[in-house]
Amino acid sequence: xxxxAYLIAVLAIVFTITLALRAVPFAALxxxxxxxxxxxxxxWMPVGILAILAVTALHGTIAADPHxxxxxxxxxxxxxxxxxxxxxxxxxxxxxGTAVYVVLVNVF
Amino acid sequence: MCNxxxxxxxxxxxxxxxxxxxxxxxxxxWAPVTRRQQIAAGVRDSFSAGLxxxxxxxALGLLxxxxxxxxxxxxxxxxxxxxxxxxxxxxGMMATVTPLAAVATTALVINFRHVFYAFSFPLHxxxxxxxxxxxxxxxxxxxxxxxxxxxxxxxxxxxxxxxQMACQTYWVGGGLAGVAVGAAMPAPVKGLEFALCALFTVLxxxxxxxxGQIPAVLLAGASVAVALAATPEVAMLTALLLFVGLLLAxxxxxxxxxVAEAADA
Numbered sequence: 001x002x003x004x005a006y007l008i009a010v011l012a013i014v015f016t017i018t019l020a021l022r023a024v025p026f027a028a029l030x031x032x033x034x035x036x037x038x039x040x041x042x043x044w045m046p047v048g049i050l051a052i053l054a055v056t057a058l059h060g061t062i063a064a065d066p067h068x069x070x071x072x073x074x075x076x077x078x079x080x081x082x083x084x085x086x087x088x089x090x091x092x093x094x095x096x097g098t099a100v101y102v103v104l105v106n107v108f
Numbered sequence: 109m110c111n112x113x114x115x116x117x118x119x120x121x122x123x124x125x126x127x128x129x130x131x132x133x134x135x136x137x138w139a140p141v142t143r144r145q146q147i148a149a150g151v152r153d154s155f156s157a158g159l160x161x162x163x164x165x166x167a168l169g170l171l172x173x174x175x176x177x178x179x180x181x182x183x184x185x186x187x188x189x190x191x192x193x194x195x196x197x198x199x200g201m202m203a204t205v206t207p208l209a210a211v212a213t214t215a216l217v218i219n220f221r222h223v224f225y226a227f228s229f230p231l232h233x234x235x236x237x238x239x240x241x242x243x244x245x246x247x248x249x250x251x252x253x254x255x256x257x258x259x260x261x262x263x264x265x266x267x268x269x270x271x272q273m274a275c276q277t278y279w280v281g282g283g284l285a286g287v288a289v290g291a292a293m294p295a296p297v298k299g300l301e302f303a304l305c306a307l308f309t310v311l312x313x314x315x316x317x318x319x320g321q322i323p324a325v326l327l328a329g330a331s332v333a334v335a336l337a338a339t340p341e342v343a344m345l346t347a348l349l350l351f352v353g354l355l356l357a358x359x360x361x362x363x364x365x366x367v368a369e370a371a372d373a
Contacts, residue, residue, distance in 0.1 A: 001176060002177075002202055002203070002205045004178075006202075006205060006208075007177075007178075007181060007184075007202060009208055010198065010201075010202055010208065010211050011184055011185065011188040011189075012188070013208060013211055013212050013215065014185075014188055014189035014194065014198060014211065014212075014215045015188040015189055017189075017212060017215040017216055017219065018189045018190070018191050018194070018215060018219050018222070019244070019245055021216070021219050021220060021222045021223055022222045022225070022226070022244050022245065022247045023244045023245075024223070025222075025223045025225075025226030026226045026231060026244065036359075036363065037356070037359055038223070040355075040359050040362075041352075041355055041356075041359070042221065042223075044321075044323075044324040044355050044358075045220065045221060045324075045351075045352075045355065046221060046315045047312065047315040047316050047317075047321045047324055047325055047328070048324040048325060048327060048328030048331075048351050048355070049217070049218065049221075049328070049348065049351070050308055050311045050312040050315050051312045051325055051328040051329065051332070052328050052331060052332045052344065052347045052348060052351060053193065053197070053308040053311075053312075053344070054305065054308035054309045054311075054312045055329075055332045055336075055347075056332060056335075056336075056343050056344040056347065057304050057305040057308050058305045058309075059336060059343065060200070060305075061301065061302055061305050063340075064301075068299075072302065072305070075302060075305075075306065076305065076306070076309055079306040079309050079310060080309055080310075080313060083309075083310050083313055084313065088310075088313070088314060090160060090307075090310050090311075090314075091159075091160075091163050093306070093310050094303055094306040094307050094310055097302070097306035097309070098299075098300065098302050098303040098306050101299050101302040101306075102297060102298070102299040102300060102302065104299075105298055105299040106297075106298055106299060
């Protein structure tokens with residue numbers, strides 16, 4: 001269990017970094033706007049970062065309970081299938097995918 | 109939060125994420141005249157984003173309780189870093205007492221996308237310095253996306269600020285609701301943490317919009333594979349840094365062949 005000082009330190013760090021990322025570009029707009037590198041990265045980064053988060057989240061779930069690996073993979077497939085079939089309704093697809101996983105790990 | 113955090117869950121509509129926001133255009137193309145009408149319009153603008161933000165907030169509150177962390181972390185996180193997907197990731201990182209340097213690097217990479225919102229966010233409309241500071245602080249994916257869907261004539265300071273405050277209310281309120289639900293459950297539900305995995309899967313699908321993004325996905329896949337094999341303890345951080353490095357290399361290479369790359373944008 002982390003101590004309160006650690007939790008406060010995390011909150012202070014993420015506050016500072018998140019605010020700086022949002023504020024600095026307003027102050028330094030011109031050079032950033034002119035940067036082809038920054039513009040290109042903004043196009044390429046989002047989907048890749050989300051894919052990395054999805055894979056590491058899946059890996060974390062499997063690492064915590066290796067016996068549940070097949071269930072986790074099945075639940076990911078269900079989540080993606082429901083999402084594409086239901087017209088991308090996030091609440092529905094995340095809800096059904098999570099419910100499938102919870103039922104599988106608790107029943108079997 | 110991501111267009112909706114991806115929408116984060118829709119970073120999401122909520123999911124919509126954090127990263128690639130897709131928000132439906134607010135109803136009504138007319139420009140509100142009085143301050144009161146502008147505020148009402150701003151609150152209406154926030155509804156589509158709120159559909160994603162509030163459930164995501166519930167997930168945040170539930171994760172905090174399930175991780176065994178103090179309940180006040182849910183609202184504290186929603187206020188310290190008003191950013192959907194990062195908040196959800198931080199819960200797991202805090203539960204395992206991740207080193208602060210790794211926390212800082214993760215926050216930097218995950219929220220880097222916000223750097224680009226300044227290009228077209230109408231901050232010049234907001235005169236009051238305190239309001240201006242709040243608008244920058246609360247510039248989440250959804251706030252950017254909702255604003256982008258309005259015409260210049262429809263935008264105003266009260267409308268923008270009301271929308272942003274409403275979004276933060278959904279996020280903090282959802283977190284508190286999640287804490288209440290989690291506290292009411294007799295024991296942690298085994299497997300509920302899978303919601304985070306499901307959310308990122310969905311957000312990835314939403315962010316993937318064209319074949320031009322296939323190289324980025326492949327580079328991300330390679331990054332995460334190497335990271336899991338080489339540094340399983342800090343795989344996410346390694347993968348993110350590797351991915352950024354590969355993108356910079358790709359940019360350096362393609363910059364020499366501008367013609368071939370033109371169709372990719």
